[in-house]
Amino acid sequence: MKKKKYSAWQGFVHALSLPEDAFVSQTHVELFGQKELVVSGARGILEYSEELVRIQTKERGIAVEGNELRVDMFMEKVMIVRGKIHAVLFE
Amino acid sequence: MLARLVNFFKGTVVVRLISSQCEQILNVLHRKGVDFWKLQRVDEQSVSVRIFEKDLSILKTICKRYHTDIEILDHRSAHIVYKKYRKRWGLLIGAAAMAVLMGVLSCFIWDVRVLGCDEKTTESEIIRQFEELGLGIGKHRYGLDVSDIENRFLMENDDVFWVSVNMRFTTAYIELREKTGKEIEIYDLTSPCDIYAARDGQIISMITTSGTPLVNVGDSVCAGDKLVSREYIDRYGESIIVHSIATIKAKTQRVIKSETPLTESVHTPTGKSKSFFALNLFNFKIPLYFNEKISYNNYDLTEGKYILKIGNFALPFSVFRRTYSEVEISNTEIEYERAKVIALADLSQQEKEQLFEAEIINKTIKEETVNGNLVLTAQYQCIENIAYTVGD
Numbered sequence: 001m002k003k004k005k006y007s008a009w010q011g012f013v014h015a016l017s018l019p020e021d022a023f024v025s026q027t028h029v030e031l032f033g034q035k036e037l038v039v040s041g042a043r044g045i046l047e048y049s050e051e052l053v054r055i056q057t058k059e060r061g062i063a064v065e066g067n068e069l070r071v072d073m074f075m076e077k078v079m080i081v082r083g084k085i086h087a088v089l090f091e
Numbered sequence: 092m093l094a095r096l097v098n099f100f101k102g103t104v105v106v107r108l109i110s111s112q113c114e115q116i117l118n119v120l121h122r123k124g125v126d127f128w129k130l131q132r133v134d135e136q137s138v139s140v141r142i143f144e145k146d147l148s149i150l151k152t153i154c155k156r157y158h159t160d161i162e163i164l165d166h167r168s169a170h171i172v173y174k175k176y177r178k179r180w181g182l183l184i185g186a187a188a189m190a191v192l193m194g195v196l197s198c199f200i201w202d203v204r205v206l207g208c209d210e211k212t213t214e215s216e217i218i219r220q221f222e223e224l225g226l227g228i229g230k231h232r233y234g235l236d237v238s239d240i241e242n243r244f245l246m247e248n249d250d251v252f253w254v255s256v257n258m259r260f261t262t263a264y265i266e267l268r269e270k271t272g273k274e275i276e277i278y279d280l281t282s283p284c285d286i287y288a289a290r291d292g293q294i295i296s297m298i299t300t301s302g303t304p305l306v307n308v309g310d311s312v313c314a315g316d317k318l319v320s321r322e323y324i325d326r327y328g329e330s331i332i333v334h335s336i337a338t339i340k341a342k343t344q345r346v347i348k349s350e351t352p353l354t355e356s357v358h359t360p361t362g363k364s365k366s367f368f369a370l371n372l373f374n375f376k377i378p379l380y381f382n383e384k385i386s387y388n389n390y391d392l393t394e395g396k397y398i399l400k401i402g403n404f405a406l407p408f409s410v411f412r413r414t415y416s417e418v419e420i421s422n423t424e425i426e427y428e429r430a431k432v433i434a435l436a437d438l439s440q441q442e443k444e445q446l447f448e449a450e451i452i453n454k455t456i457k458e459e460t461v462n463g464n465l466v467l468t469a470q471y472q473c474i475e476n477i478a479y480t481v482g483d
Contacts, residue, residue, distance in 0.1 A: 044118035050132050071130035
């Protein structure tokens with residue numbers, strides 16, 4: 001089994017039980033109901049259509065499936081996707 | 092709203108990217124530090140996106156490199172509006188004059204509204220009283236001492252126990268609460284007084300806090316009898332004069348009458364009506380008619396006032412309308428049962444007003460027809476406080 005990798009800083013934060021989202025730069029994904037998805041730490045758009053938005057983050061890609069999808073904002077690594085969201089997949 | 096305003100001043104452009112590799116262009120754009128929003132797919136080969144005006148040159152360079160066509164769909168910017176209207180001096184002066192006028196007008200009160208007004212005082216009466224105190228239409232709103240006006244109004248009106256004046260734009264909202272009759276009684280212990288009977292009755296309980304009781308429980312008293320004397324002999328045998336305080340409950344008889352006519356006058360509109368309009372500019376009334384002569388024998392009068400407003404901002408322009416509608420008045424008989432319902436409702440209202448402090452233990456209603464009127468006479472047996480103070 002592949003061992004889970006932690007960076008030294010991540011291990012230090014983990015050991016001190018500090019909130020990881022505040023001290024480790026990780027992708028932060030928030031879903032507001034079925035209508036809005038906020039991704040902090042987005043690096044780019046891999047694919048965009050009204051049915052599928054694929055977002056590139058530091059660690060992996062995120063695929064958002066739905067209808068009438070639109071990228072409402074992409075500023076300072078924060079991306080907001082709005083529409084009728086059916087699924088969010090981590091690739 | 093604020094973001095839209097900022098974007099308007101910074102200038103934004105909606106562009107359509109016509110390419111099969113739109114995503115790639117958008118990623119390059121992001122890496123160059125260009126923010127974008129409202130990304131939407133237009134068709135399979137193109138997307139539309141909104142960017143700041145200053146970033147358009149960067150986008151054009153990228154598109155040139157990737158052999159992509161771009162089309163500007165919308166361009167919103169403060170300087171475009173400025174360029175469009177800079178030579179229209181009349182419009183500019185008009186806008187500036189309007190802004191100044193609105194600024195000046197906002198310093199005055201152009202509408203007064205009364206909230207919480209019940210039956211005791213009418214809305215127009217309150218507006219008139221406040222006008223006398225210095226708060227009315229056309230008054231400068233910043234020069235007013237509102238708390239002083241509120242206090243003076245309260246001192247002049249015993250029926251009102253709380254009042255508050257709030258300004259919202261050019262409208263003054265007067266909110267008041269009228270006394271319900273159950274307010275706490277404040278005794279002035281420095282003024283000596285006796286207690287008398289307010290009405291005939293038989294005393295069933297008596298609590299004397301101050302003064303010398305002259306009657307006992309079970310005694311029958313008449314209205315005007317002295318019940319508690321101000322002269323009090325203290326424990327040392329000395330006579331002192333006090334402010335008498337007592338709660339004397341007695342069994343009393345009360346009668347309330349309600350009269351309802353068995354005929355009612357019906358106003359049937361003939362369809363003819365005349366309206367007279369008047370303009371009110373800066374509190375000056377300008378009639379828009381020469382003479383207000385009415386040829387109708389019988390008419391109903393309706394009045395209306397329409398204040399010109401921009402949102403909640405009342406302007407000093409209003410229109411008064413007075414309409415006279417001709418009617419034919421005829422007397423028709425009303426059903427006995429319907430008259431009884433009206434009379435009972437009136438009786439219940441009078442009961443609420445007159446016996447709100449009394450406990451009703453028995454009630455009998457007698458109905459009779461007198462001179463074409465239905466008369467309901469209600470006799471009540473109540474238990475109530477009959478003490479009332481009489482000072483010097």
